[in-house]
Amino acid sequence: MPSTKLPENAALKLDLMFEGIRYSNALGEAADGAFPNFYPYRFALGEPDPTGKGKAEIPYMLVTEDEVLSRVKGNGESPWIVDGDKYNGYRLCHDQIKFPAQAIRFTPIPAWMKKRTRDGTAMDQTGISLHTDMAVINVAPACQYFLAEKQNGKSMRCGFCAYGAPDARSEQLGQDIYQTSLPDLTYARMKETLAELVNSDEVRHIYLVGGSMADWAEEGQRFVELARQVQSVNQHKIPVTCGSGALPDRYIKQLHDENLVDAVCFNLEVWSEALFAKVCPGKHKFVGYKSWIAALEYAVKIFGKGRVYTAMVAGIELGPDYGLTYREALNQALRGAEDLISRGIIPIYSLFWPVAGHNLPAAYANLRDYFEQLNLGYAQIRSDYGMTIWDGFMCHCCAYMQLECDIDLHSTIEEH
Numbered sequence: 001m002p003s004t005k006l007p008e009n010a011a012l013k014l015d016l017m018f019e020g021i022r023y024s025n026a027l028g029e030a031a032d033g034a035f036p037n038f039y040p041y042r043f044a045l046g047e048p049d050p051t052g053k054g055k056a057e058i059p060y061m062l063v064t065e066d067e068v069l070s071r072v073k074g075n076g077e078s079p080w081i082v083d084g085d086k087y088n089g090y091r092l093c094h095d096q097i098k099f100p101a102q103a104i105r106f107t108p109i110p111a112w113m114k115k116r117t118r119d120g121t122a123m124d125q126t127g128i129s130l131h132t133d134m135a136v137i138n139v140a141p142a143c144q145y146f147l148a149e150k151q152n153g154k155s156m157r158c159g160f161c162a163y164g165a166p167d168a169r170s171e172q173l174g175q176d177i178y179q180t181s182l183p184d185l186t187y188a189r190m191k192e193t194l195a196e197l198v199n200s201d202e203v204r205h206i207y208l209v210g211g212s213m214a215d216w217a218e219e220g221q222r223f224v225e226l227a228r229q230v231q232s233v234n235q236h237k238i239p240v241t242c243g244s245g246a247l248p249d250r251y252i253k254q255l256h257d258e259n260l261v262d263a264v265c266f267n268l269e270v271w272s273e274a275l276f277a278k279v280c281p282g283k284h285k286f287v288g289y290k291s292w293i294a295a296l297e298y299a300v301k302i303f304g305k306g307r308v309y310t311a312m313v314a315g316i317e318l319g320p321d322y323g324l325t326y327r328e329a330l331n332q333a334l335r336g337a338e339d340l341i342s343r344g345i346i347p348i349y350s351l352f353w354p355v356a357g358h359n360l361p362a363a364y365a366n367l368r369d370y371f372e373q374l375n376l377g378y379a380q381i382r383s384d385y386g387m388t389i390w391d392g393f394m395c396h397c398c399a400y401m402q403l404e405c406d407i408d409l410h411s412t413i414e415e416h
């Protein structure tokens with residue numbers, strides 16, 4: 001019988017994801033020394049603004065004593081607020097007395113982020129970013145789908161993607177979008193930064209990503225080269241996942257046989273060929289839905305069960321462009337989860353935030369319910385098939401937009 005209720009840790013995380021936190025002086029002060037939030041706090045019209053500036057720096061991530069990790073999302077209407085100070089510690093409080101205040105900490109800015117490489121490049125500009133204990137290496141962020149010829153006026157990029165556009169980041173990293181191999185200087189800088197991270201004991205997972213290439217064999221070659229460079233520094237101390245697009249079999253085998261990565265994650269994003277063609281037109285045109293799944297299946301043969309993942313954008317299918325009712329979307333997503341799990345492929349559901357315009361309270365409530373129901377149903381599927389998420393791939397300490405690891409952590413504690 002599937003559980004109808006999330007465990008407490010996952011329920012709190014879900015609440016913070018949707019409700020966010022309203023501003024307090026304590027939250028503003030906590031930004032000093034914390035990993036900086038990409039989005040400053042923006043005061044809503046009429047909201048008390050003690051800074052008088054309309055916006056304020058806030059920390060990026062908070063962690064509770066029960067190890068619930070949450071991104072700090074500013075929201076002037078949230079019932080959650082932070083009090084305390086850096087000497088006595090911070091607390092997460094709720095307007096309703098039934099939620100007792102709990103101690104929290106904010107993820108600090110790591111020392112390496114303020115350092116420079118030998119040639120004077122800021123280490124946080126060398127293609128490595130940190131999601132708490134996961135180092136994400138992205139030295140070639142520009143995605144060829146953004147530049148591919150449009151079809152019926154429609155771009156080939158994935159419908160939800162804003163991060164693959166060729167821009168100042170890819171330029172700064174020296175990426176030529178049409179070249180497979182990356183410049184030696186790009187690798188040298190990345191490796192100098194990575195050496196700091198590997199020696200710091202702050203990182204438990206390394207995740208390789210990058211923009212896609214129209215020729216998936218070229219992308220395979222790029223990721224083999226990248227993984228070799230990473231292992232020349234990492235020396236297998238930290239588990240590495242290849243988060244490329246789907247790759248031809250020979251590159252999957254090479255990544256395994258050369259012992260370059262420990263797991264792969266080829267993001268299918270949505271379940272059903274029709275939805276894939278609409279949401280990910282470039283992936284469908286240049287690789288194809290069936291080839292994508294076949295590559296994941298082949299990876300299971302090569303890497304084994306528990307080492308093959310695919311990220312999904314949970315909730316995008318509720319959008320008005322896709323013509324699915326809430327129930328149809330949920331049933332389809334859960335059918336997909338079971339189909340993938342039965343093949344040894346583990347989907348990971350990241351919450352999709354609707355763009356402004358759909359950003360209405362009713363849409364949020366619907367999405368929240370959907371994400372919760374999807375996670376409850378999927379937890380049951382994982383349990384039925386005896387599949388768990390390998391903690392070398394990710395864990396509850398780095399999964400800030402996903403609930404699977406929090407739910408499984410709770411089940412593991414209960415079983416013992």
Ligand code: SF4
Nearest residue numbers: 143157158161164212
């Ligand atoms: S493959 Fe899709 S999600 Fe990935 S960078 Fe390109 S457009 Fe974005």
